[in-house]
Amino acid sequence: MEFKDYYKTLGVSRDATAEEIKKAFRRLARKYHPDVSKETDAEHKMKEVNEANAVLSDPEKRAAYDQLGQQGFQAGSDFQPPPGWDAGFEFSGRGSNGAQAADFSDFFAELFGKQMGGGARQTHHRMRGEDHHAKIMLDLEDTYHGATRSLTLRMPKLDNQGRTVLAAHTLNVRIPKGVHAGQIIRLAGQGGPGHAGEAAGDLFLEVHFKPHSRYRIENKDVYATLPAAPWEAALGATIKIPVPDGLVEVRVPENSQSGRKLRLKGRGIPAATPGDLYLVLEVVLPPATTPKQREFYQTMAQELAFNPRQNLGV
Amino acid sequence: MSHEIDAILLEDTLLNLDELARSCQVSREWVVERVQWGLLLDEDSSNTDPTAWLFDSRSFIRIKRIIAVERDFECNPELAGLVADMIEEIELLRTRLKATKPNED
Numbered sequence: 001m002e003f004k005d006y007y008k009t010l011g012v013s014r015d016a017t018a019e020e021i022k023k024a025f026r027r028l029a030r031k032y033h034p035d036v037s038k039e040t041d042a043e044h045k046m047k048e049v050n051e052a053n054a055v056l057s058d059p060e061k062r063a064a065y066d067q068l069g070q071q072g073f074q075a076g077s078d079f080q081p082p083p084g085w086d087a088g089f090e091f092s093g094r095g096s097n098g099a100q101a102a103d104f105s106d107f108f109a110e111l112f113g114k115q116m117g118g119g120a121r122q123t124h125h126r127m128r129g130e131d132h133h134a135k136i137m138l139d140l141e142d143t144y145h146g147a148t149r150s151l152t153l154r155m156p157k158l159d160n161q162g163r164t165v166l167a168a169h170t171l172n173v174r175i176p177k178g179v180h181a182g183q184i185i186r187l188a189g190q191g192g193p194g195h196a197g198e199a200a201g202d203l204f205l206e207v208h209f210k211p212h213s214r215y216r217i218e219n220k221d222v223y224a225t226l227p228a229a230p231w232e233a234a235l236g237a238t239i240k241i242p243v244p245d246g247l248v249e250v251r252v253p254e255n256s257q258s259g260r261k262l263r264l265k266g267r268g269i270p271a272a273t274p275g276d277l278y279l280v281l282e283v284v285l286p287p288a289t290t291p292k293q294r295e296f297y298q299t300m301a302q303e304l305a306f307n308p309r310q311n312l313g314v
Numbered sequence: 315m316s317h318e319i320d321a322i323l324l325e326d327t328l329l330n331l332d333e334l335a336r337s338c339q340v341s342r343e344w345v346v347e348r349v350q351w352g353l354l355l356d357e358d359s360s361n362t363d364p365t366a367w368l369f370d371s372r373s374f375i376r377i378k379r380i381i382a383v384e385r386d387f388e389c390n391p392e393l394a395g396l397v398a399d400m401i402e403e404i405e406l407l408r409t410r411l412k413a414t415k416p417n418e419d
Contacts, residue, residue: 026387029386035379036401128336130339131337133337133378172318173319174318174319174321175321176320179321179323182372182405184323184324184375185322185323185324186321186324186327187320188322204324205321218412221413223413272325
């Protein structure tokens with residue numbers, strides 16, 4: 001296990017005041033806010049920043065952590081906590097709820113695991129297990145057909161010595177057909193363990209879709225490009241095209257231009273009220289490389305008297 | 315573990331006030347205040363009986379954002395609500411941009 005330098009993570013000195021730590025944390029929380037940040041890997045960095053703040057903003061945890069720092073551990077160095085390192089400290093658990101702590105590192109779990117969900121401290125009370133929250137990335141095809149997806153989460157659990165450790169937990173989840181982005185799916189009883197016979201918590205997963213090479217998704221509606229030859233767009237045509245749930249034939253009306261949207265009602269995400277599938281027409285020009293092809297374009301230029309910039313006044 | 319677990323859409327089992335508060339590790343009163351201040355659910359809900367409130371996926375994601383912003387920046391709830399509004403708006407616009415302009419990922 002690697003020693004983590006929480007001061008370095010927050011970019012503050014070891015003698016930083018509580019106010020300086022708070023300011024540094026807020027600055028980074030803004031920078032790496034997962035919903036708006038343009039930084040790569042913002043979500044991972046935000047987790048690191050949260051973890052560093054959970055330790056350094058809590059006077060007791062910080063004091064215990066500082067004691068380790070004085071023993072010469074440095075960022076990245078191999079680390080095992082010395083026996084009795086935390087003697088004399090009683091961590092209050094402030095600032096790290098169970099849902100958050102599941103995101104923290106093994107290093108954090110080893111040092112401060114006692115107050116994480118499932119800790120020995122809580123087992124005397126009858127208490128329902130905590131709910132856990134996470135995200136799940138799906139493929140568009142999963143929602144059209146339904147699918148079973150394997151999901152690995154790190155969850156706090158008690159080891160043989162009664163200490164809390166983060167253990168990888170793999171679940172095979174049957175994804176309901178018709179789920180769309182921004183929805184929450186719930187897995188009953190898959191959250192933190194209950195105490196003294198009480199029920200386990202639930203796991204809530206926020207649904208996201210992986211980018212798809214052909215389809216774009218907006219809520220329940222799905223968009224795809226429909227490439228068409230100029231004569232298909234000009235004269236009208238029936239075009240065969242693969243869509244997420246099979247193959248369809250669509251009628252392109254005559255005199256269509258690039259960008260025209262053809263709506264296939266109910267062929268979007270198959271939710272209770274299904275979304276629509278939009279095919280956005282893209283007229284693709286044949287190349288003009290051979291003399292014959294070039295001649296053909298020249299004939300069009302002469303015969304059609306067409307000015308695409310007419311409405312620009314030129 | 316090889317057995318399969320059925321996932322249930324939150325829309326099929328909406329959360330009541332107590333379930334939402336417990337899941338997000340905030341008090342019942344914390345949620346009630348924010349609904350009454352118009353930061354969660356719709357305006358009409360603020361005058362109704364809290365035991366009848368039901369929370370869907372959108373409310374669930376929104377409340378988690380408000381909790382995180384209030385906690386991380388120690389700001390007042392209205393400001394956190396405003397941030398949540400803006401994040402929702404950005405998400406909508408980004409999705410729309412991606413849907414209509416496939417080459418600008």
